[in-house]
Amino acid sequence: MQPDKAIKTEAMQIDKAPSMGFADRLRVMRESQFGAFVPVLLALVAIWLYFGITEPVFLSPRNFYNLFMQSAVVGTIAVGITVVLLLGDIDLSAAATAGVAAALMAVLVTNVGLWGPVACIIAIFVGIIMGTTQGLLIAYIGIPSFVVTLAGNLGFQGLMLKILGIHGAINMRDPFVRGITTVTFPPFVGWILAAVFVVGFMYVSLRRQARRRASGLELDSSASLYGGIIFFSLLAFAAVWTLNSYRGVPLLVVLLIGMTALLSWVTTSTPFGRMLFAVGGNPESARRVGISVQRMRVAAFGLVGMMAAIGGIVGASRYASVSFNAFAGGPLLLEAIGAAVIGGTSLFGGRGSVWNAILGALVIGSLGNGLDLSGASAADKLMFSGAILLLAVAIDALSRSKEGASR
Amino acid sequence: MADRADKAVGPSAPPTTPHLVCRGVKKRFGGVEALRGVDFEVRRGEVMALVGDNGAGKSTLMKAIAGAYLADDGEFFLDGEPVTITTPFDAADLGIQIVYQDLALCENLDVAANMYLGTEPVQEGWHFLPRILRPLDDLLMEKKALAAIDRLKVRTLQSVRGKVGGLSGGQRQAIAIARAVGADSTVVLLDEPTAALGVAQTEQVLDVVRTLRDAGHAIVYISHNMADVFDISDRITVLRHGGNVAIYETAETTTDEIVVAMTRGLDKGANNAA
Ligand SMILES: Nc1ncnc2c1ncn2[C@@H]1O[C@H](COP(=O)(O)OP(=O)(O)OP(=O)(O)O)[C@@H](O)[C@H]1O
Ligand SMILES: [Mg+2]
Secondary structure (H helix, E strand, O other), X not given: OHHHHHHHHHHHHHHHHHHHHHHHHHHHHHHOOOOOHXXXXXXXXXXXXXXXXXXXXXXXXXXXXXXXXXXXXXHHHHHHHHHHHHOOOOOOOHHXXXXXXXXXXXXXHHHOOOOHHHHHHHHHHHHHHHHHHHHHHHHHHOXXXXXXXXXXXXXXXXXXHHHHHHHOEEEOOOHHHHHHHHOEOOXXXXXXXXXXXXXXXXXXXXXXXXXXHHOOOOOOOHHHHHHHHHHHHHHHHHHHHHHHOOOOOEXXXXXXXXXXXXXXXXXXXXXXXXXXXHHHHOHHHHHHOOOOHHHHHHHHHHHHHHHHHHHHHHHHHHHOEEEHHHHHHOOHHHHHHHHHHHOOOOOOOOOOOHHHHHHHHHHHHHHHHHHHHOOOOHHHHHHHHHHHHHHHHHHHHHHHHHHHHHO | OHHHXXXXXXXXXXXXXXXXXXXXXXXXXXOEEEEEEEEEEEOOOEEEEEEOOOOOOHHHHXXXXXXXXXXXXXXXXXXXXXXXXXXXXXXXXXXXXXXXXXXXXXXXXXXXXXXXXOOOOEOOOOOOOOHHHOOEOHHHHHHHHHHHHHHHOOOOOOOOOOEHHHOOHHHHXXXXXXXXXXXXXXXXXXXXXXXXXXHHHHHHHHHHHHHHHXXXXXXXXXXXXHHHHHHHOOEEEEEEOOEEEEEEEHHHOOHXXXXXXXXXXXXXXXXXXX
């Protein structure tokens, strides 16, 4: 009797403590500077290890190269979607916007004969207008973003069909557009890029620490400072080494990292980014300190329109054609939203990072790629992706309800 | 305006003119008339308590003064000059700071970010960028936030880099107060600033209020705690059902009189100023 009871209470305690600790640790981890990276990074590593063991070809440089290229379209759109998710809104029209931009660009280049770069700029501009228009409807008429962008999705799909005409597909042979995804840098340029990145990262981190010390502020722990530097240096050189052993660092990867870095800077280190997070966290508080919630909405939807258009151009370049199915009929939209959410950006607004969208896109891309290699059916792939997405959203909801409980 | 103030507070009032005056402020929310033409005033170097039952319109009046709501009607004067307050920036430019009843903090942002929300300092240079795209000066923000919190002596708050979502109600209240008193201001509106605070922390806040008053700020203090109101205030404005009841000199009235005015208005024929 007696020992039984003792064991039981002990078991209950053990049962309770780790589960609390885990959710707590998850929340704390997600709040730290690079911490939100960790879960999705671990997921990525786990997927790579798993497929690396089951399908050795998965870890070959060639496959990594393809993986990066495949994930680029989803990643670009996911970065844009992250911006509206930060506001607590959603954009269901991003893939269709990408499709319209791609179709427009293709028509301008092949049928009108416009110079590639000009066509791209026009397409991006149109994407911004499409996003901004939806943002205006959401902000000033007060229609939920879900509804506006759902309508936008349908409308833009129709628009895309109109632009593509009866053929349903346009081939892309323009050297400039194709070059976006076919140009790779010679190996030494890759090494230089990695070195520049590492030196820049080190300079920024160390200078920041020195300035904090000079002003007598709380310092980042040396472990996280030097750990971060070492980790990102290794990552940069490993990535360059891998890509160099196949074709070299693709221009697209550099472009994507550059754009994401720029958006990351805008969303975390400028008053604009502050306002974005403030509106996502508590719109009423934001309004009361004088932030125009409406203008932030419009700006965010303009940004997602821009990123979607860029994603569309990247897609056109990558597939060497623009077809209705590649953008509208396909799973591009759900993969992009999934990538953002898997990356740890909250569907409830106010939390997330554009870098994580890239990682999320790699997770989705790796899953698809690995399942393809192991000969999984389309049915398996869909179910697998669904499960992963559900898991990511569950983690999001869990860490949010934890915050609510502490209130 | 001066004779109006004299009429309102009686001959014993100090010969100062009010710093901030509101006249005939009206605000309606759909069918609810939250403010039906309220007059209000506060002088520099005084604590004006604002009391009234739940739903009397106290917070609505404060929000109208702070620019969080646009009043449907009414006039505002600062040192006798008519001013327009349509946005929170207008109010801040006029030196009006507020601690909201619900604090208006963003839980997903850290303490320093909350304290400078909407007024973030940006780094020198970068003039080719619009202001909202220039890099934040987060070191300056942190330094100023630490200094402001130090002044409030919130010892339990260890770091200004923690997210507000992880803080206790009292700590949050302290941050909201630090945000308001850390900025340049001449008018500080405190909407139930001690509601979530313990005894010692409440005393701390009352001390801060006294310091601000002695420095010549005009303070509006809303509270349901009559002991605090009588402790800190120089005058008491009573609102009821979105209208004025009266203004009392704290030294010349009693808790009972105020409570009666709050709940039943002036049907007792008390010190009638309305
Ligand atoms: N945003 C709003 N929308 C609709 N009605 C509102 C709004 N804000 C206030 N009201 C109404 O206006 C009236 C006054 O509210 P207010 O918050 O000013 O009262 P209060 O005096 O601050 O009360 P309390 O002591 O409970 O804080 C109430 O009847 C309230 O229901
Ligand atoms: Mg109130």
